[in-house]
Amino acid sequence: MAKMYYNQDVNEEVLKGKTIAIIGYGSQGHAHAQNLKESGFNVVVGVRPGKSFKQAQEDGMNVTTVSEAAQAADVIIILVPDEKQTKIYNEEIKPALTAGKSLVFAHGFNVHFNQIVAPEDVDVFLVAPKGPGHLVRRTYEAGAGVPALFAIHQDVSGQAQEVALAYAKGIGAARAGVLETSFKEETETDLFGEQAVLCGGVTSLVKAGFETLVEAGYQPEVAYFECMHELKLIVDLMYEGGLSGMRYSISDTAQWGDFVSGPRVVDAATKERMKDVLTDIQTGKFAKGWLLENQLNRPEFTAIEKAEETHQIEQVGRVLRAMMPFVNEGKKTKTKEVVASAQN
Numbered sequence: 001m002a003k004m005y006y007n008q009d010v011n012e013e014v015l016k017g018k019t020i021a022i023i024g025y026g027s028q029g030h031a032h033a034q035n036l037k038e039s040g041f042n043v044v045v046g047v048r049p050g051k052s053f054k055q056a057q058e059d060g061m062n063v064t065t066v067s068e069a070a071q072a073a074d075v076i077i078i079l080v081p082d083e084k085q086t087k088i089y090n091e092e093i094k095p096a097l098t099a100g101k102s103l104v105f106a107h108g109f110n111v112h113f114n115q116i117v118a119p120e121d122v123d124v125f126l127v128a129p130k131g132p133g134h135l136v137r138r139t140y141e142a143g144a145g146v147p148a149l150f151a152i153h154q155d156v157s158g159q160a161q162e163v164a165l166a167y168a169k170g171i172g173a174a175r176a177g178v179l180e181t182s183f184k185e186e187t188e189t190d191l192f193g194e195q196a197v198l199c200g201g202v203t204s205l206v207k208a209g210f211e212t213l214v215e216a217g218y219q220p221e222v223a224y225f226e227c228m229h230e231l232k233l234i235v236d237l238m239y240e241g242g243l244s245g246m247r248y249s250i251s252d253t254a255q256w257g258d259f260v261s262g263p264r265v266v267d268a269a270t271k272e273r274m275k276d277v278l279t280d281i282q283t284g285k286f287a288k289g290w291l292l293e294n295q296l297n298r299p300e301f302t303a304i305e306k307a308e309e310t311h312q313i314e315q316v317g318r319v320l321r322a323m324m325p326f327v328n329e330g331k332k333t334k335t336k337e338v339v340a341s342a343q344n
């Protein structure tokens with residue numbers, strides 16, 4: 001069993017007198033900044049003028065430019081999109097990254113794939129929450145937390161692990177459990193998880209199920225409730241009690257169907273294709289493709305995003321969710337639909 005770190009194992013004092021620059025105030029940035037501040041740490045947010053700059057000010061943050069935040073801080077965490085990090089690092093962070101500072105990431109992509117190479121006289125580590133930023137904030141506010149991984153790439157101070165754990169505690173992760181990894185393991189498993197299971201796998205499964213029912217003549221609303229809305233309720237049971245916990249709550253008929261039909265849908269061939277996905281991640285093929293796609297101004301990304309947003313399941317879903325205001329009620333953190341409904 002891996003060594004897990006919890007609140008009682010962590011000395012937060014190593015980080016208490018330091019200034020932490022949160023670069024970016026998006027999904028992870030707003031959560032880290034607010035959680036760390038409420039945990040008693042000294043936070044400065046560095047972001048370009050615009051939407052999230054304004055939001056950070058409204059949230060009562062000390063906000064400034066990326067360069068100024070990097071200059072003011074002892075610990076600098078880069079929480080802008082992976083594909084933008086190298087340029088921002090080179091132009092606005094590197095000049096301020098003097099000896100003895102710490103450079104931190106929430107995902108190892110740019111270090112692992114050699115896009116960012118830090119000076120040798122700074123600590124480099126990652127603290128990677130295993131969950132979306134909006135939930136990192138929401139669970140912290142509820143007194144709970146999202147688990148996280150930490151990894152040390154450079155430890156000049158001899159304190160990198162202690163500081164990483166204090167950081168993880170500050171964002172609420174040590175309430176749930178923190179464990180050590182390497183930049184390689186975090187990067188490759190995170191990319192694999194989001195592509196094959198959590199995001200790519202699930203969205204493809206949901207759409208295929210929805211389309212199968214609609215093409216067979218069933219009502220789209222029924223297909224939406226069956227293949228999308230209820231998924232959250234089923235996954236909540238897995239989150240609470242694993243696969244067996246979920247199976248305890250469903251009917252025996254559903255459980256038998258799960259046993260006999262599940263492996264017909266996701267079979268050995270699917271697993272072989274998952275291995276191909278993993279190989280592309282391990283060899284750097286995926287990373288290269290994503291970096292090139294961005295250099296070309298995202299032609300494929302934009303086209304696919306547009307097609308996905310107009311898929312029938314999205315159209316039906318928007319209408320049905322508007323009839324269930326409780327789905328987004330009471331959420332302080334701004335997910336896409338909460339923002340849209342506030343603007344209407």
Ligand SMILES: NC(=O)C1=CN([C@@H]2O[C@H](COP(=O)(O)OP(=O)(O)OC[C@H]3O[C@@H](n4cnc5c(N)ncnc54)[C@H](OP(=O)(O)O)[C@@H]3O)[C@@H](O)[C@H]2O)C=CC1
Pocket residue numbers: 023024025026027028029046047048049050051052053066078079080081082084088106107128129130131132133134
């Ligand atoms: N999303 C998640 O839940 C998770 C993300 N991670 C990792 O965390 C990191 C951050 O990801 P994520 O939170 O999704 O990022 P977001 O896409 O949410 O980051 C957006 C933020 O970056 C700012 N930004 C964008 N471009 C610039 C720029 N040129 N200069 C200054 N600020 C800029 C945006 O400002 P503006 O409003 O002005 O555009 C906004 O504040 C990544 O490494 C990611 O892999 C790790 C775990 C989960």
Ligand SMILES: CC[C@](O)(C(C)=O)C(=O)O
Pocket residue numbers: 129130131132133190193194198199
């Ligand atoms: C699952 C997607 C993720 O890896 C995450 C929320 O953990 C991401 O990169 O956003």
Ligand SMILES: [Mg+2]
Pocket residue numbers: 107190191194
């Ligand atoms: Mg990820």
Ligand SMILES: [Mg+2]
Pocket residue numbers: 129130131190194
């Ligand atoms: Mg992830």
